[in-house]
Amino acid sequence: MDVNILLFDNFETLDVFGPVEILGSVKEYDLHYYSQNGGEIVSAQNATILTKNITSASRDGILVVPGGKGTRVLINDLSFINLLKEYAEQARYCLSICTGSALLAKTGLLDCKKATSNKKAFEWVRSINSHVNWIRRARWVADGKFYTSSGVSAGMDMTLGFIKDRFNRQYAEEIATHIEYIWNSDCTADLFGQLGNY
């Protein structure tokens, strides 16, 4: 299955490359890096990544949507939001990290679904769409094909949870051990759930 990672300028680096490290361990998954127009994308931590145009992506893969400063611009970019809606709607699964869930919420696809986001940006994310059932205290939330995580590092815990759901717990634990990661495997345990706004 294709893992289609949708990048944009000022995406948060670890939002992408934490989950990528885990998804890249799965033999059945092929990782691809896309953006709205293809070409060079620069992360918030100054890493330049080469991407292909999203129109060349398969439609029924796993779509990964990071967060970061770039979301504050894209939330008002209707051509991007419409593109995201099209691909997220058709994706087999859709994983967002941090404020990536704000972009997904804007598409309307999370309406009446449970979701979470970065705790310091939580009020902003919630303001984007009040029809989403926002869960503040969660490391990550799964609702149907949509997985949304809390801030940055929580994306790794969510992705291991996604692997557990698709395969089994032992496989997720093997991947965590291989990368010497201490998996916070309880999606309801959220040390950061009481943090305020930016």
Place this chain on the structure above:
Amino acid sequence: MDVNILLFDNFETLDVFGPVEILGSVKEYDLHYYSQNGGEIVSAQNATILTKNITSASRDGILVVPGGKGTRVLINDLSFINLLKEYAEQARYCLSICTGSALLAKTGLLDCKKATSNKKAFEWVRSINSHVNWIRRARWVADGKFYTSSGVSAGMDMTLGFIKDRFNRQYAEEIATHIEYIWNSDCTADLFGQLGNY
């Protein structure tokens, strides 16, 4: 201060972008991505990163050396090892993640110093240079200007430890909280220290 990240083909993605997420939070640090010849570098998880030629890097910055499959080739590439030796010797600080310490050990710069590495590749790394004081049970090890971490995810804990040593514990904890990362702050606590070889 410049953070000079030395990439090579088949580097382990999270070895780089975990520490980058943390170092990128420090206002005093500027992140730069280099390689031996500049240009496109492809990680083990299929991410293509644009790099500059290492010869354009500042000499007295923080050098970051990842691990990954690519180290198995580079360990026998004397032109790379000599280049690494030159830059690591002149760097103000040198941080390696996972099997990046095998490359540093090969330069001789870790001789008589304490260091650690990935636990599943530990015997291989130790075989590279027996004059290093290899510490098996450690999340990371600091010896003078050299910081070496265990496998992949341990690089994040080490980098927060590096920030604690350069600034203070509160600052490291603030960065961890900002990225919702649960910092394993005890460098001697190593859940993975008993793992065998690949």
